[in-house]
Amino acid sequence: MAEHNNTGREGETIAASYLERQDYLILERNYRHHHAEIDLIARKGKMIVFAEVKTRTNLSYGLPEEFVSYTKAKLIMRVAEHYIFAKNWQYDVRFDIIAVTINGNNVEVKHIEDAFC
Template identity: 65%
Template sequence: MAQHNETGKQGEAAAVRFLQENGYEIVATNYRYQHAEIDLIAKKGKLLVFVEVKTRSNLSYGQPEEFVSYTKAKLVMKAAEHYVFAHDWLHDIRFDIVAVTLAGANLRINHIEDAFA
């Protein structure tokens, strides 16, 4: 497996742990709809959170969250809309980014709530 794929998997695992430690229940991972994918779908009370996880092993080119493009955000929103209707979700939703930096043994997580607003 390519190194960037392994880094991404480590980042997603770290994001899952972080969210669970902060009271979120993970309801889906890698949810796909057409060409769109949502990395994590989490629930906290009556709030459903669609999470894009971005992981970097160094910050030479910028912070991980800077790599969530407008196009990616639109695809996540499209898949989220499908999920909401397919699961008859009638409560609030939010779009977050969990930015993970894996630099050697150091792990840094930046949780950005309401990132697509």
């Protein structure tokens, strides 16, 4: 498997652990619908959070959160809509970005709430 796939998977694991420490319940990881995917779906109280995780080991090209494009956000919203209807979710919804930077043993997590809608 390519190194960037391993990095992405590690970032998703770090992000899920971070959310759990913040009292979120992880409902889904890598939820797919058609050709799109949501990295993490979590719940806290009556809020479902659809989180896009971006992980970088090198910031030379920019911060991880800068790599969530408009097109990617629209795809995430489309998959989220499918999930909401499939689960008959009647409460609040939020779209977050979790930016993970891994530099050796140093890991930084930046949680951006309401990143797009």
